[in-house]
Amino acid sequence: MTEHTQADTLASPTRTREKLLSVRDLKVYFDIFPKGAMPWTKPRKLKAVNGVSFDLYEGETLGVVGESGCGKSTLARAVIRMLPVEGGEVVWLGQDLAPLKDKAMRNHRKDIQMIFQDPLASLNPRMTIGQIIAEPLETHYPDLSRAEVKERVAEMMKTVGLLPNQINRYPHEFSGGQCQRIGIARALVLKPKMIICDEPVSALDVSIQAQVINLLMSLQKKMGLSLIFIAHDLSVVKHISTRIMVLYLGNVMEVADSADIYRQPRHPYTQALISAVPIPDPKIERNKEVILIEGDLPSPINPPSGCVFRTRCPRAEAKCAEQKPELIFAQGTHQVACHFHD
């Protein structure tokens, strides 16, 4: 609770925009049954998200970065209440969504939409593009006439760069990039306030990635959207993010403005991640020092004591095993969770 108030009072005074989303100490655990377990054995808890806090303001993009398996998707799904929350708050425009029943949550869904990692898999293969994009409209505005729905769908298709005459085709007739545009159209058709993009470009060719990111950025400007943009490496989120949050094993390591985190990463993990991002200038690229992170990601079922990063941290000391570092404000709005941060 103390952490909660601390974070609130310390929120940046320079921001005058409305706070849309405020996540506090969010915990999502999964029950894991060992293989061949008896029905009465107690499950073990997999702490996929273990006390994550962050804020999202109107019109900004929060980049969420972390290795595969660190809990990014779980975080996203918990925020939109697709997974039960173990603890913490998800405050959306002043209302905590975490305890809401499915029915009450459904009213908020038109404001919060999601774009998925696998563009083709996120589209029902038996439905036409038109039906797919129309579904959210028909769900939330059942009184719209057929013609109105069709018009809005066609307009949305144009907005995301699809020809409206493709309306009766099926997902398998499109490329990955086009499928992602369809997914974006479906998410935007309700004119939401926020979109969570769960690795929307990871499954796409590099050449297509830039197109989709640029589309998202231009749509954001046009419609005043807020984005949570998830990626597993820093280079992807660099262009699109206002702020970046680095996750490791279900914990926040560092949160800072995008420029800040690149210029001066303060957490050893972030430093390693940034050193691995290729620099376009070949001279600098050749001479730069890459900090390698050794070892494997520990199991979230049995995370390390104290700081979760200590098993792979080049700076780890005895204190790191005993005491979990809090996410503190290192300077200005730059937050970091490390006993020995820069």
Next chain:
Amino acid sequence: MLTHKKTNVEKLAENLGNEPIAGRSLWRDAMHRFSRNKAAMAGLVVLGLIVLFAAIGPFVAAWHYSDIDWSLMGNAASAGQPSIANGHYFGIDDLGRDLFARTVQGSQISLLVGTIGALIAVVIGTLYGATAGYFGGRVDSIMMRTVDILMSIPYMFFLILLLVMFGRSILLIFIGIGAISWLEMARIVRGQTLSIKNKEYIEAAIASGVRPFKIVLRHVVPNLLGVVIVYATLLVPQMILTESFISFLGLGVQEPQTSWGALINDGAGTMRYGTLWQLMFPLGFFIATLLSFFFVGDGLRDALDPKDR
């Protein structure tokens, strides 16, 4: 003239961007693949002919299936061969009844048993399996353990016991066969539902606020249908076989009604008197139907799930 042409071209160019292009649905793709499968198409044609035979046979037959031709009774072997002249196109059976009319009647019963058995399996099995799979957890465990227990009952023994206890009746056979046939279907559908449930398009639907019932209807069931259809076509011959087996034991439909199994049983019994046609006609229909269903089912599986092979 020139300007006229130009506007036409312009119109065409405009329309190119506006006229919706018809998409190729997965069903259409599947139908196309199916229609190129020769064995499956042949099976479909044969099945069509057999259904036609069962449907219009009674109007073609010169005799009623229960009437005895007194003029031929007793000398089936010498005078009862298939003949156009006396109206016994398939000859007569051991009692002097017209085999053509009886084969028509047997086809009706056998096809009915097959399709109704499969239909019961489709309806109960799909609903049961989809419910268990979609809701998961404890509901799923209880429902599927129940299926396991029902499956472990030696059902042929059970069915025979029922028939002996309550007497032979076509209704009992329907109930008995239908009650058992859905178990395997429920398992298959549940497995399929489990994998569909975790698809991202289901998540996308939940995320945009679609109600659970609508999700099952619009997203789960249409994606289940392929498996259900394939399995149902393979179930029909299984049901026909089961009924035939029961009839072969002499516990099937009641005289004077008949079925392929009963006719084959009769034919096999009188084979040594030289009345081979009494076996061959029903057996021919029986085998042709089973093979056709298997070919069609196989063709549907290939057509609906091309990744499988």
